[in-house]
Amino acid sequence: MNTHITRRETLKLLAAGAAGLAVPGVPVFGAMRERVEYRRLGRTNLDVSVVGFGSLSIGLASTEQQRVTQLLNRALDGGLNMIDTAECYGHPDKNHSETLIGNAIGSRRDEYVLCSKVGHENGHFGQGADWSSASIHRTIDRSLKRLKTDHLDIVHLHGCTVEVLRAGEVTEALKQARQAGKISFLGYSGSGERVRYAIETDDFDVVQLTLNVFEQNAIDDLLPLTQERDIGVIAKRPIGNAVWRFAERPEWGWYAEYWDLIAPLNFPFFKGDALADPGAQGAGGMALRFVTSTPGLHTAIVGTTSPGRWTQNNGNVAAGLLSAEQYQAIRTSWRALPRKKRELA
Numbered sequence: 600m601n602t603h604i605t606r607r608e609t610l611k612l613l614a615a616g617a618a619g620l621a622v623p624g625v626p627v628f629g630a631m632r633e634r635v636e637y638r639r640l641g642r643t644n645l646d647v648s649v650v651g652f653g654s655l656s657i658g659l660a661s662t663e664q665q666r667v668t669q670l671l672n673r674a675l676d677g678g679l680n681m682i683d684t685a686e687c688y689g690h691p692d693k694n695h696s697e698t699l700i701g702n703a704i705g706s707r708r709d710e711y712v713l714c715s716k717v718g719h720e721n722g723h724f725g726q727g728a729d730w731s732s733a734s735i736h737r738t739i740d741r742s743l744k745r746l747k748t749d750h751l752d753i754v755h756l757h758g759c760t761v762e763v764l765r766a767g768e769v770t771e772a773l774k775q776a777r778q779a780g781k782i783s784f785l786g787y788s789g790s791g792e793r794v795r796y797a798i799e800t801d802d803f804d805v806v807q808l809t810l811n812v813f814e815q816n817a818i819d820d821l822l823p824l825t826q827e828r829d830i831g832v833i834a835k836r837p838i839g840n841a842v843w844r845f846a847e848r849p850e851w852g853w854y855a856e857y858w859d860l861i862a863p864l865n866f867p868f869f870k871g872d873a874l875a876d877p878g879a880q881g882a883g884g885m886a887l888r889f890v891t892s893t894p895g896l897h898t899a900i901v902g903t904t905s906p907g908r909w910t911q912n913n914g915n916v917a918a919g920l921l922s923a924e925q926y927q928a929i930r931t932s933w934r935a936l937p938r939k940k941r942e943l944a
């Protein structure tokens with residue numbers, strides 16, 4: 600098994616590229632690479648690409664292996680080094696996201712930070728919760744196998760309640776897995792008060808929370824706490840599922856909730872030509888740059904089934920942070936929403 604120091608050194612070398620030293624917050628140019636910004640993921644000291652990869656989409660769509668292999672290898676070649684997956688992203692009998700990732704890039708394991716989640720051993724897409732220690736250990740072992748690796752950098756508890764956290768069995772199970780060398784860092788993935796509680800236990804090195812132009816609560820409620828404690832922060836659903844693409848109101852869950860906010864938020868980049876603009880000033884570029892411009896945010900794990908999407912999003916983010924005026928205008932529009940609409944998470 601690789602030692603932790605060797606892996607960290609490898610990731611730092613990758614971040615440095617051919618051009619010189621990687622400084623968190625400063626884009627790096629590499630001979631074979633895109634212009635990529637890496638940020639230190641809090642107390643983990645891992646340097647992660649600010650645009651990561653979320654694998655919910657490939658699991659939902661049971662995307663074919665060849666497409667995922669192309670997508671991930673191209674992104675790794677460009678400088679992506681943050682990969683997020685979960686025990687339940689995919690149907691066990693179809694192309695499960697963990698299996699797709701393992702087959703695609705398991706042979707390049709030293710080039711990326713790998714996160715998975717536990718808590719739904721027998722389910723898919725959030726069903727079948729089991730928070731027993733035995734289930735968590737079985738799930739980690741299964742993930743290692745599917746992902747073709749002997750260790751995971753971060754394992755998140757996948758949205759358990761405060762009561763489950765308080766009982767302690769889940770956290771203890773993760774600590775045992777860390778002790779056994781199967782995982783390096785503990786994470787909690789969820790929303791709102793649950794994330795706050797997880798932060799306050801100080802057991803977790805990383806949290807994965809919802810942050811996008813539609814859901815901004817974390818900025819005031821959680822990020823001051825993570826910064827105080829030097830906890831790594833991963834934004835899930837960072838591009839708001841790109842709901843501006845839909846001409847009709849989508850029927851599904853938070854897609855519909857986000858879609859309903861487009862009109863009241865009245866962002867200029869969700870109108871007219873900006874809707875079809877794939878660049879940094881377009882809908883996707885502005886939405887993602889809002890997240891990456893948020894202080895305390897380290898990586899945004901954008902979901903995609905499209906080879907080339909990571910390069911597009913990374914390029915948009917490399918165009919630079921939003922100006923203070925642009926950022927505040929997005930905050931002000933969101934704050935003007937009725938309270939109930941601001942409490943999605």
Ligand SMILES: NC(=O)c1ccc[n+]([C@@H]2O[C@H](COP(=O)([O-])OP(=O)(O)OC[C@H]3O[C@@H](n4cnc5c(N)ncnc54)[C@H](OP(=O)(O)O)[C@@H]3O)[C@@H](O)[C@H]2O)c1
Pocket residue numbers: 652653654655656683684757758788789807834835836837838839840841844883884900901902903904905908911912
């Ligand atoms: N822990 C949890 O409970 C939880 C919950 C939800 C998500 N997550 C994690 O967060 C990740 C991201 O969330 P998500 O996948 O639900 O949502 P997301 O990243 O906000 O949106 C993904 C969607 O946006 C599209 N997209 C990406 N970039 C675009 C661009 N520049 N222009 C237009 N469309 C673009 C993708 O389509 P294409 O396929 O065409 O690129 C995909 O359909 C997940 O994959 C998962 O890893 C965790």
